Amino acid sequence: MSKLRTLIVICFILLTSGLVAQDANYTQFYNNPVYYNPANAGLEDGMQIHTAYRKLWPKIGGDFRNCMITLDVAEPNINGGLGLLVHSGESGGGQMRENMVGAMYSYRMPVIKRKFYLQMGLQAAAVEKRLNEDGLVFSDQLDPLYGEIYPTAYHNANNERIIYPDFAAGIVGRFNIGEFANGQARTTNVVGVSFSHITRPNESFTGLESRKPMKVVAHAHSVIPLVDDFRKDRKIALSPAFIYENQEMFETFSAGLNFMIDPVYAGVWMRNRNVKMMSENYDAVMLLFGIKTKLDRNVYLNIGYSYDITVSKLATATAGSHEVTISLSFEDFSLFPNRRPSLRSRAASARKCYNDFF
Secondary structure, eight states: OHHHHHHHHHHHHHHSSSOOOOOOOOSOGGGOHHHHOGGGTTOSSSEEEEEEEEEEOTTSTTOEEEEEEEEEEEEGGGTEEEEEEEEEEEETTTTEEEEEEEEEEEEEEEEETTTEEEEEEEEEEEEEEEEOOTTOOOGGGEETTTEEOSOOOOOOOSOSEEEEEEEEEEEEEEEEEEEOTTSOEEEEEEEEEEEEOTTOOBOOSSSSOOBOOOEEEEEEEEEEESSSOTTTSOOEEEEEEEEEEEETTEEEEEEEEEEEETTEEEEEEEEESSSOOOGGGEEEEEEEEEEEEEEETTEEEEEEEEEEEEOSTTHHHHOOEEEEEEEEEETTOOSSTTSSOOHHHHTGGGGHHHHHHO
């Protein structure tokens, strides 16, 4: 019955003339930087590979899940970075699926040498959406007593597969505040904003106009070392962060704190339906555990797991959400290794704290 209710909801949405879709969101947004802002491409030295899998509400029928892989490379020879994003999500037990492949470029603009710089990014993507109507049950087929006994007045969608282009843009600023006696930054901070679905593509299956709403994201995070020399002492740091997402009628705000004692870290986070800190807006409390370890010279592996504890009125019906992220960092990687040396590498000591944490 839970699966039946899910299918009815999907069909009801498809029959409406104004389809309003919401992008998938991730608890570990700081481990998926390129997904939320194309300006994050090439923000770190070398090459970064991030993967994520999220299982939403396992107790509710419908198999809501998302997965993705991103790759970005810092390239000072083109004054920025390059990135690639592959994302897939499905709901309704596979009745609805969306796949996306996007490429991005970021441009770096130094503001204060070794202290502050801006990156501006653009993303172009191709999106495919599929609808499988086999086995769908519509509300006009149901009798309160006998169940599914009536024919439906619904006519099949004009298309069960649509493809459209999609575009995003963003900007991030990265800056240090203060220095220890050895010259290492006391905090490393990243602040950014991005805009997705800029052209508001039409994603209707029925031939009607159904424009995807633009999404606005504002995000920030910091790394605060608690020892002044990571080379001699055990790495200990705090990393607070927040992200705000707005997509027409949908709005979320997440904030929290990770604590690291090398090589493990743990965190507590919360998600709200909006920025108003009121009990009726609380959505979930998220617990996180991760490990970051060095595999080889300048090669790092980062694995994180988070569990969302639903605290809204859906608490007893969802069984929370699970999310796993795996990241690889190759700090010496370059597409053009024989070109002029990276300006970034000469400033690496001022950002070593940040690179060691994420």
